[in-house]
Amino acid sequence: MSLSGSESDSLASRRSKKPKYSKFTQQELPACKPLLTPGIVIGAFSLIGIVFVPIGLASLSASQAVVELVDRYDAECVSANDKVGFIQDTKTDKACTRTITVPKPMKRPIHIYYQLENYYQNHRRYVKSRSDKQLRYKDSAHMIKNCEPEAASEDGAPIVPCGLIAWSLFNDTYAFSVNKKSIEVNKKNIAWDSDKSNKFGSDVYPSNFQKGDLIGGAKLNDKLPLSEQEDLIVWMRTAALPTFRKLYGRIETDIMASDEITVVIQNNYNTYSFGGTKALVLSTTSWIGGKNNFIGVAYVAIGGICLFLAMCFVVLYVVKPRVLGDPSYLSWNKETPDHPN
């Protein structure tokens, strides 16, 4: 009879419903359950302390070995009371001479930075106002959608490079002499190689740049392709913070202690209208970068705190020992059950 067939079928299908046993399906995968025992925690904190303090000291000494000279010149280089008026006047001579005495010997290469404060390169209007396509490809000169309000000249021709970033290119210049002897500033290779080869086209030349009524910052040499306009490339790597330094060039000679550096600054760039500051920075480097004590100090401090905490935990554990996993602490085993219901 067909019934018996179907019955055995249904029986078989029922059988197959039995869950297959595996450690995964039964949630019985081998597991390790580390507890925060005093040993582990005190050990972890001690270890952090022991590792962090030396790293901190190493970073600190590296940072201390860096010789950094910062010379803020924005106030001193303008004698007039109307600073904004002075800086906006294109006719006046804005040359300004600064003298810096070197306290410690500086090994080459010595990096020259300009430092701007209170300058919002990270402002949304600013960071968006560029056209990467236009900078890279000759045929994309018309791609100026994001560049407003510095997108095209009055007759509608696209500006290359367009946008606020390029338009506001920093245009102070520095001329150095050590002990009255002028030295050369190497301005080659101050931009990232990857930018020069892949972000800025070697066949893209500036056009219509700084030709409008409002002149923002520096002008560009129309004969040089963008990939060789390194000041522009550096400037267009926008900074994330309102205080930033950008590489100006390098001095490829060593400078002795108590040497006198004379800098002739062409003080062109307007930071006066918004209360920004300008500074010239000369700095050597180390494996950790420029002079920055933060990491060293933080490491030493954290390491110290960790060691201190580890010690506290040890003391606490000795003074007030607690047996791990004592069932008598369970609330329902206590005399007065603190039932929340």
Added chain:
Amino acid sequence: MKRFVYINDDSCQNSYCDNRISNTKYTLWNFLPKNLWEQFRRFMNQYFLLIACLQLWSRITPVSPATTWGPLIIIFIVSASKEAWDDYNRYLSDKKANERKVWVVKDGIHRQMKAQEIHVGDLVWLHENDEIPCDLVLIGTSDAQGICYVETAALDGEIDLKTRVIPSISANLSPEQLGKVKGVVECPNPDNDIRRFDANMRLFPPIIDNEKCPLTINNTLLQSCYLRYTEWACGIAVYTGNETKSGMSRGTAEPKLTAADAMIDKLTVAIFMFQIVVVLVLGFVGNIWKDTRGLKQWYLMYPAKGPWYDFLVIPLRFELLCSIMIPISIKVTLDLAKAVYAKFIDWDEQMFDHETRTPAHSANTAISEDLGQVEYILSDKTGTLTENRMIFRRCCISDTMYGNDNGDAVKDVRLLNAVSSNDPDVIKFLMVMALCNTVVPIKSNDGTVSYKAQSQDEEALVNAASNLNMMLISKDSSTAEICFKGSKFYYKLLDILEFTSDRKRMSVVVKEGQTGKILLLSKGADEAILPCSYPGQQIRSYLEAVEMYSQLGLRTLCLGWRELKEDEYKDWSKKFQEASCSLDNRECKIAEVCHSLERDLHILGVTAIEDRLQDGVPETIKLLRNAGINVWMITGDKQNTAIQIGLLCNLITSEPNGQLLSINGNSEEEVLRSLERALVTMKTTRETKDLAFVLDGWALEIILKHSKESFTRLAMLSRTAICCRMTPLQKAQLVGLLKSVGYLTLAIGDGGNDVRMIQEANIGVGISGREGLQAAGAADYSIGKFKFLKRLILVHGRYSYNRTAFLSQYSFYKSLLICFIQILFSFLSGLSGTSLFNSISLMAYNVFYTSLPVMTIIFDKDISETTVLQYPQILLYSQAGRLLNPSTFSGWFGRSLYHALVIFLITICAYADEKSEIDELSMVALSGCIWLQAFVVTLDTNSFTYPQIILIWGNFVAFYMINLILSAVPTLQMYTIMFRLCSQPSYWITMALIVAVGMGPVLAFRYLRNLYRPSAINLLQQIEQTNGCVQTSRDLEPALESARSNLTNLLTGLCRNRGLNYQPLLSDSAEAAR
């Protein structure tokens, strides 16, 4: 509201649909719009769509629109493809059913056609074992008596065979005549009630019979049932396609929302409000900055006067920047996790019932967390706590109790003697046992008779009668044959007065073959039968017997009979016919007519049927009660039986440690007074005493009408209750009452009478037991035995809740973390709404970097299953929602704020001055987030299995791989960035610093709390670890076994102390008790 079906007449019923079944939700054409509409009904999706649309406005968007569109589209595609896949499978199964071949008779010619081509009014010809393609009115069968058997398991889950009869009007028609029959069936419009079909049929000439013939559900063959043990049957299609009874009862259940989901929604709203505040404040400050300082920044070239909507631009930008505060992926993540929890339940070998070979199954994959938060369990008794395997144990026939000595009346010598000496009362008693039922005897080939019954009690009675030499041999719609001591007796079955839960009794009217006497045989609950006794009959002894039996936890039925006079029966029969024909309110009218006949009964005696407790029930209830869950027993059974079972299964404790408050009375006032008394007692008694109240359906009805509030208060105070004599509706009302005061309820039952309760409760659990699969079909979870409930709740429910609690809060944490960094950065970027992170990083952060490792939490176990079952009190943590609530969430909120500060400040300090290039700095901050979140997940994971370790640290490696690959693509903004960073020692030093500062305080805080203010979970973890052995729950079985035997002894002693005539239902031997 009637439908007229003209048999075999194509011209009249074009308006009805054909038999094409369609369960699909969508068609090819409406899939996209309908599915999108469904998805957009969710608030979260609307919100994200709004954000995505705002992002299209380039003036305000801080990042590329892809950051929202991408994930949004992915999420939509994932949900839509799941829906499409489900729908496609439904379409395939529909297609299979629709294209099945069936035989249809048209004008006497048999033709084979596809099932979908059947129209209303067609005559469908079925063969043995055919599946019935649509709802038919049976008009002919191969059986001479006009009956056939159907298996209705697919419809109601009942595995027994049901008898269906042809209406009297079409009896004696030859198959040839059937093929040409014409007529009209008058039936109600399609509904979903599979127990009712109140219709009439009239046949046209040449069959001359102008009488309307009533039709009931017994004359129908319903779709999706099977024809069994019948060579052929034919019927008229009355409902087709989706209008059949089974088609109408298929409904899509409303999705249930778990308490954890509701909490997540609440937190989402809170975050949303917070976001609005942040946006308004930052937008306002941003506008001020723009107007004061921004205009002076010449290089920004702010126009002196912008468009009119200028003041909106900055707030909208911040809105977009902050939209990531609400994690877009949380819904998908949680759905995925829930699907895995449900799979773990399906897979659980320890919830596999070896006896019936049924695994646990979770039909609803979305509510596993609720299992861990159950506060009230409302349990059915029969079949849920007990085995529902009925055995006839004792009886009381005319003042003599049988079976008291050995606990088995069938073996009681006195009864056997009484049978052999032809004691008339005893014989009548056995006759009622054998005849007054709806049992179908099935004769197998070797001559033995087995019984198929809808009610387990009836089967037990018929079996017992046959053991006592009164054997029911055969039965069809009109006659029954009984064999008593070898000689056969015939009875004509005149009428069956069916059992309903309101009447609580059933009767049959039979005509004795030899004497021609008409007899009414009745059986039913004591309170339904004893009042019907003839005036003057002594029923005290029966009342005592009922009392005694129910104290033993036995189910009792009273039997009675009466002889009917010829004309009395005729009068009544007419009225009964009328009532059966009425189209509206038929049930009520029938009950009225039945009641008029069921009076002046000679009470024959009382039967007592044992229903043994299921394996492991007392331990399970004890465990659940220890876990802080209030267990209520809700049964249709008698009070005494219920109390006895309650004692046996640890539900209630006897004096002096416990007290049972009874709420009853003869009048409304008495009931209400006893309710107030119980309430006062409940309030004043010491907490240690185990109080419970007991009430019956009658009292509940009064209380719900007059004093719902004090009852609600009582319900909140009482940990235990026994509610007996409950109708299915009252069961559901009780669930609703507890739900209305905010408790999370779980209803568990096995039979059709529990379905409403199961559907009403937050969680419905069905036992796939002997009363069919109806309850299991309606339930969210189905299990084989009651004892699996402890694992379902304590293991699966608890883990699911813990995991979801972590998963959801972590999702918010990581979203808040990155959002706080963006906000902090905006303070340094002139409040202009610049995004620190580029679009690719933001998108990948949400979709890849942070969603994969956290998924490993679905393997996490804070404490082992063994420990949970050992210390069930720990459920309190999930029950009271201690792991996911505003206070734990504020902890996560604080942590994300702290971590954002740590990452941001360290990054801008370490990457200051000449290093402050925006792409590098943002990548440093992003790496900081990835590092920290890997450690956060690690610290919050309780147990590490290899998938967890692989995913957490694999993700970490993947982050660097992905970013190194992206850094090699020249057109991207982050070209070479990652290579530059990885080669700087200061990058790695910064990362280590972020981790140390970010995690150090968290670690120290957690250590101190675990050691000096540990939660119970911490303590149990410590106990587990220091005891040094990781037990699997398999090792627990021997321990449970010994506990079980101890408990049995304890209970035996306990009941002996009460001085009851007690027979332990847990042990088989009666001697042990005495």
